[in-house]
Amino acid sequence: MHSGLRARVHNKEPLSGIFCFTPSPLLVEFIAVANYDFVIIDLEHSLTDMQTLDHMIVTARSHGLAVLVRVPLARSHLVLPILDAGASGIVFPRIQSAEQARMAVRLCRYAPEGDRGLSVHRHLNFQSDELAMRNQNVNDSVCVVLMIEDKNGVDNCQELARVDGVDVILEGAADLSASLGVPWQTQHPLVKDSLKKIAMAVASSPAQFCAIPRATEDYQAWLEQGVSMFVLGTDRGVIRQALQANKNRFSA
Numbered sequence: 473m474h475s476g477l478r479a480r481v482h483n484k485e486p487l488s489g490i491f492c493f494t495p496s497p498l499l500v501e502f503i504a505v506a507n508y509d510f511v512i513i514d515l516e517h518s519l520t521d522m523q524t525l526d527h528m529i530v531t532a533r534s535h536g537l538a539v540l541v542r543v544p545l546a547r548s549h550l551v552l553p554i555l556d557a558g559a560s561g562i563v564f565p566r567i568q569s570a571e572q573a574r575m576a577v578r579l580c581r582y583a584p585e586g587d588r589g590l591s592v593h594r595h596l597n598f599q600s601d602e603l604a605m606r607n608q609n610v611n612d613s614v615c616v617v618l619m620i621e622d623k624n625g626v627d628n629c630q631e632l633a634r635v636d637g638v639d640v641i642l643e644g645a646a647d648l649s650a651s652l653g654v655p656w657q658t659q660h661p662l663v664k665d666s667l668k669k670i671a672m673a674v675a676s677s678p679a680q681f682c683a684i685p686r687a688t689e690d691y692q693a694w695l696e697q698g699v700s701m702f703v704l705g706t707d708r709g710v711i712r713q714a715l716q717a718n719k720n721r722f723s724a
Contacts, residue, residue, distance in 0.1 A: 477510055477538035477560045478615040481639055481680050484700045489540070491706040495520040497531040499707060504535035512540045512703065515547065516565050522553070529557050530594075540617060545572060551579045558594040561615030563642060568624040570631045577637035580614045585637060617682070619644045620670055622651035629670045633677035640701065641674045642682040643667050658686050671697065 480487060489510035490503060495518065503511050513520065513528055520528075525541070532539035541554050542563040551562055564576045578586040592598060616637055620629055621644030633641050645658040645667060654660040667683075674681040675698070682701040685691035691702065 476613045476615075477540075478613055478639055480509070481615060481701060482678075484680065487701045489538075489701075489703050490710070491542075491703060492528075493518045494707050494711075495524045495528070497524070497527045500528045500531045500537070500539075501535060503707070504532060504537040508537065508704075510538035510540055510560065512542055512563055514542045515550065516542050516544050522550075525554070526557050529554075529559055533558050538615075540615065542619075545575065548575075548579055552589055552591075555580065555588070555610075555614060556591050556594065560613070561617060561639070563617040563619060565619040565644065566621050566625070566647070567618040567632060568622060569628055570635055573618055573632050573635040573638055576618060577616050577635060580616050581611050581637060582608075585611055615639045617642050621647035623648075623666075626666045626669060630673040630677070633674045633679045638679050640680050640682050641670060642703065643670055643684060645684060645686070671699065 487509040489512055490508055491512045491514055492499060492503065493514045500511060500513075511532060513525060515525070529539050538560040539558075540561045540563050541559050542565055543550050543554065544565055554562065562576070562580055564572075567573055567576065578588075580586060580588060582588045582590070617640040618632060618638055619642045620626060620632065625632065626648070629641070632638065645663050646656065648666060649655055649657050649660060649663045652660070652662045652666065654662055657663065671681045671683075680701055681699055682703060683690070683694040683699050684703045684705075685694060694702070
């Protein structure tokens with residue numbers, strides 16, 4: 473029986489999250505009180521250190537905010553301590569092959585489903601009693617999210633989505649646009665067709681598709697296609713726009 477965010481994903485509940493690039497527990501608290509369902513703390517394009525990340529995870533957990541952390545496979549040694557610290561799951565960017573997908577799952581699961589090392593830490597409430605049962609409960613709760621961000625990933629999307637243990641396929645239209653030769657043109661027909669291909673492949677698999685709408689009409693279109701999980705931009709984008717709008721209110 474899945475629990476936490478993973479259960480909500482597979483129940484197809486409406487879920488809204490946001491990327492957090494700013495290394496700040498206070499900002500995670502703002503995201504929580506704004507009633508987002510989950511936050512993705514980024515370790516791919518940010519300089520967040522491990523101590524700050526630990527505080528951000530604690531803050532999210534204290535507010536009941538599910539916390540995912542984006543970790544490139546090249547930094548896979550960080551997956552174990554991040555999960556031990558209580559993250560709800562890991563987002564793996566730039567996944568291209570089924571072998572990479574299987575590696576991602578193994579990193580996040582205890583035996584026999586994976587290779588995760590044993591530890592008594594925050595994720596187990598620092599208790600070692602009934603450890604086998606607790607570890608199975610953790611296996612059932614950790615959410616494995618793969619990002620498809622290039623042409624190879626799109627070509628292999630059906631196989632990726634069907635890897636046992638993969639919970640979510642998250643689109644990455646920005647990097648995908650560059651891979652398709654139309655950098656930053658996330659509304660380009662080549663990009664939109666690729667996103668549709670990914671979503672269709674995921675729809676016929678046990679995994680769920682997560683969209684990153686760039687405009688209100690994108691959001692509505694995904695809803696009409698049955699998508700229920702969304703990443704609504706980044707903290708940096710939202711903060712910049714809010715600051716600009718505030719300044720504009722008082723401009724002559």
